[in-house]
Amino acid sequence: MKTSADPVRDYLCAVEREAGVLSADRRQELLADLAEHIDVTRAERPDAAIGDVLAELGDPRTIAASALAEAGNGAAGTSPRDGGGTPARRGKVHPLIPLLLLALSLPFMMVFPDLPGPLFGVLFRVTGAVLLCTSVHWSAVHKTTGVVLTAVLPTAVIATWNLSSGGPAGDTPAFLANLTMFTLLAATTAWLWRMRRP
Template identity: 35%
Template sequence: MNDALTQPLVRAYLASLDKQAAVLPADRRRDLVADLREHLESVLPQDADDAAVQQALDELGAPGEIAAAAIADEPGVDPLQPESSARTTVTLGMMVLAAPLSVVGIGVVLAVLAIVRIWRSPAWSRRDKRLGVIWTLSPVVVIPAAAAAFALTGGLDPTAVIGVLLIAMLVQLAGAVRLGRGAARLRPHATSTLLAE
């Protein structure tokens, strides 16, 4: 391996490219980064100094531009669009509160609204959106399964019902944390990509 590829400038450049291309399928993103790594390996001498490395990177173009071009060429992949953290928080809050509020009937409405907001949001990739829908609908499976487990072990008293709802809420909370991290990780890159345009 070319020693120039271990330079901080190259590592930062490739890491930035990988993050800004996050909406691409994983194999396509890996191929894109590998192609640029191979190109840099072929054009940079082993003892390249920072100036030579920076010149080679400048000739390639900004990571955001390369990622945007790859995203535009990938069918069915939409570029990242920034979404406010408040909007993301409201969406994920609706998702998590759907299970406990299902007792009073509002939970179903919240779940449907959360699914619509997740699916229409530009903050997540298609894979994350599918996972978000699954996590939002998880109480449909988790509540009956947990209720059956409680019923077999000691009956469904009010404490057990609260336990069932808490279990369902924890499953959704785990999904919300995962989606929240994904949106937070992608948000700065979407914003920087838009600013570069």
């Protein structure tokens, strides 16, 4: 089997082939978004192997299937070529929404320590985790890492801190723990934002 010297071109051609039933405009938009994401990732991580960068994006077939589902083609089985125009996009939540919910859960609990602060903080965290897990913008590895670092770990640390009778006394340790958790949330959501795919 003949291999190309340009794996990025091969990858984008594979996505274009798999997404052939999309309208030409939507297909070109998808390819441009992928190419831009690849360029940005390569600029930010020049030592990363191109194969690793492409693997992080996901299988071309999966990306095409997600784009088709967003355009309404996957579920309805219709194509813009059938004469109906471009179907409405369904089931898509902007990638910023789960990240904001996850990032703001802890500050909301800190600003409003009495109810409803903790209740809404937990609600933000759970809703953000669910939206992150059901989003088409991240791979399974990114979703798992994001949920562990923004929902599971902070919840475990806060529960351990609150249930522990031997925790450090005073406001300074609590402030430092909250600051550490907030930094972790902010760093993880920033990383997820950078790693999102179109």
